Amino acid sequence: MLFGITLLVFLLNAVALGDPARAAMGQRADPAALERLRRDYALDRPLAVQYATWIGRLARGDLGTSFREQRPVTEVIAERLPATVRLALAATLVAVVLGVAAGTLAAVRPGSVLDHALMGAAVLGISTPVFWLGMMLALVFAVTLGWLPVSGYGGGSLAHLVLPALTLGALHTGTVARMTRASLLEVVRQDYVQTARAKGLPERVVLGKHALRNALIPVVTVIGIGLADLLVGAPLTETVFAWPGLGRLLVAAVGQRDLPVVMGAVLVFALVYVVGNLLVDLAYLLIDPRTRRAAA
């Protein structure tokens, strides 16, 4: 699968308009300098050779050198990974905490005013464009109220993380909330929950201990898919909040036709996707021992 992805990126880049050497030259390009740059970037070699070289290096753990930054791609990516991971995890945390809470509250009394309000808000969260929400949050909480910093990484301070995480998490909060509610309502109707109720256990215990645990399985799936999504879907949030993450790097690299960086970053995303799915499977085992049999 990873092989297929790299080949796809490579081919896409080969047919894309624009030449990395020319893009690196600014408006006024000297023919001799352009030629030298193309040689430096090894762009004068046949495509098949370029790709084979890349794969050969990859086998040795070398992702090549960025055209634009003239540094190893591993270094370029590693430098931004912490910021990206922090943002993705914080956004996931926002989504899980707010989403599960809202979903559970809504499920306690289906059809109530609270239920309608929460689910309405969830749909709004899903439907709101990320960049729009980001600008609004910044305007209110940073500029007008002055509670939080407007933008930036702030050397990793927690205050700087809040608004980007809320913005990025909003979309998934809605999804998680709806999934939790639906899943809970489903589980509640099942026999063992009815049994627990019949035994006279308080509703809090029934919902919290028996139902929620089982209802979380589909929720975990959504979170797993969402995590990979968050790593990818971040460039808009990163732009609005001047967050030094992978999303912006990737957009800039595509714009500069910085092929080694694009290939490297896509590979990282694909890996995260694979690992994310693996973690989801592991989480199933943890939450629900019965899937062990199903899986085996």
Next chain:
Amino acid sequence: MRKAAVLTLAVVLVALAGATAPAQTPRAGGTLRAVFGSDPPTLDPAHATDTTSSAVIRQVFDGLLELDETLTPVPALARSVAVSPDGRVYTFALRPGVRFHTGRELRAADVKYSFERAARGKRPWVFEKISGAREFIKGAAGEIAGLRVVDGLRVELRLDRPFAPFLHLMAYDAAAIVPREEVEARGPGFASHPVGTGAFRFVSWRRDDQVVLERFPGHFRGPAHLERIVFRIIPAEITRFNEYRAGQLDLTDIPTGQCRSVQSDAQLRGEAAVWPTLGTHGLRFNVEKPPFNDARLRRALAHALDPTLIVERLLEGCVHPARGILPPALPGYSPAIRRLPLDRERARRLLAEAGHPGGRGLGPIPFNFNTNDLNQRIAEVLQAQLREIGIALELRRLDWAAHIKVVDDGSAVFFRQGWIADYPDPENFLTVLFHSRNIGAAGNTSRYRNPAVDRLLDEGDAMATGAARFARYHQAEQAIVDDAAWISLYHYSSRALVKRHVKGLERSALSSAPEFLAPLRKVWLDR
């Protein structure tokens, strides 16, 4: 034959320093919080091609010369420069005792090394006027023959033929002096950790986040006022504005659509500044390809377009309407140039004469521009205005890499092009953009070929600065405008917000906020 002219620029510097003595005594210390709209691609003077990189490079490195606030070259690392009577030999005497950030003393050999290194970088045109440079750039020679180290503190540069703006090239940041041993030790890493002789030395750079510089106490002019400079990198203009309003930035640019409101805002009024810069936004045709190989058709478009809406509405009157190609802030600008006036009747007649009455038989004409909100809005204005004479524009928005490709290779027939002078001389506009020698990627993307214009430009480039030289450029400029090889929309300006406590910041016509290319060693904070 003129008599020997030996120019000692040091005198000029002393005079200027006296003239601009600040009313208040500068206070030392503090951090200047500046901002960029994008990450600098490199901090290596040999590889930079953009103003963001230059804005940092100019603080970390020095050149032989630098530009003062009137854009005149004045001595920097060079103490003086002597020019031979034929205008072909420049001898620079270096200031003694200048030290790099590593503590090593500057030598004449550093100049030769730096220039030869940069000549094989991304701006070789800065050095190509030196004898033997073309051969060296192409790899046919091992050194630049016309670049000679005379002694420990003197270098001699010999040109093939006189070139009036040569001193400007020596003040350009591509010609910054780098220490050989650091460059060689760091390899490509030098671009991420620059070392120069500049008033500020490099501290750190977190990509897409911030670049930090600190005062270099051993600078040859004495320590700068500021303790530190932090350049934040904030891509969204609205975010930069918000940070400025929240008090987290000392200077920034005025965002789109706010130029008027900022100037009437009680708080921001005294902090806003708009000044002309050395740039022009224009439209170009590929004059080799149909339909625009027919000058009547190009003139028809020129007569049909009205930049007033763009200048007055889109840009809120914060830019300058254009007559010709050269911007008013450029030395050598002439107010006598006449543009092809808005005249839709004449436009329709020209269309008919060219065999396309009412735009018939033309089909939708592709208009190429690079992705950018303002470019998009301008394209929509052009589209609406040309519709009135029966011409349909098909807008082709491409990202920069794709745009520059279709423009360079001539496949774009009608496209936007902005041009900002690298140094303040008409040569950098007209010769680069319209001389037939520069057809294609080198600058003449119109593929314009006019022997009369070529001749005027060649003459002007070699003449000594003065009215006679500028007259050559004016003739060439008017010919190009009349030929409608370029339609000017407006001249650029810099729109900045600067906090009141920031003192000594030069508003150079070469810089455009949020990047200030001015030497920040002159800046101090009053608080």
Next chain:
Amino acid sequence: MPRPDALGHRGLLAGAALFVVFAAASLGAPWLAPHDPLGLAAGAGATLERPSAAHPFGTDALGRDLLSRVLWGGRVSLAVGIGVEALTALFGCAVGLVAGWYGGAVDAVLMRVTDVVMAFPSLVLAIGLIAVFERPGLDKVVLVLVALGWTTIARVVRGAVLALRTRDHVQAARALGASNLAIMTRHLLPNALGPLLVAATLGVGGNMVAEAGLSFLGLGAQSPTISWGALLADGQSFLASAPWVAVFPGAALLLAVLAVNLLGDGLRDVLDPRFRA
């Protein structure tokens, strides 16, 4: 199957009503729009005008009437949302049916391809694909969104087919010598229609938001074509000085997406309460 939860039906009704309003407004744009959506400002000071009786949504940076632009933009945004989803469903269905029915190596190969596309950062593919085309425009946006969107449907349909293939009527058709194509189109597809419809409805909103996102990156519809995404992208520069330029198209997009999501949720409840995306 009856649905115990009232929200589903009410949501469905509200969503349907809202959707009909949007569809009608968009279809009626030529008659409803008070001004030429492309007409530049005539008088002085007519750019970035506040909402007024003459211009209920105000005017944009070129003095064009925003209400008219939002109405016309709806045509494109809704058409992209629905059109992309129709193509996506068609393609996704084909892949899902074939993979689910034939199984084995065919299934393995198709699902590998699906994995590749899913694991691919869609944004890169979107930007990358669009950089390939010398003539940007709405058709390219549609192509990109379809190229990226079919995987969900393919998986949903494949899942449904896997569950159906062992059912009696399918086995009976097979025993009677029905061709593969006939089984897929007559027996499998109609029974997989429920989940398909639900997934597709929910996808419509996603497509509309995606189109807006692409416009924001400068890759969307090209003037004189107007879409909400393009309007929103244009308006974001004036968020502080003239918020209405972004607020009205933004609100329109939000409400329309809300409508289709409510519709999709409602359909899910009504058609197949067991189905979870």
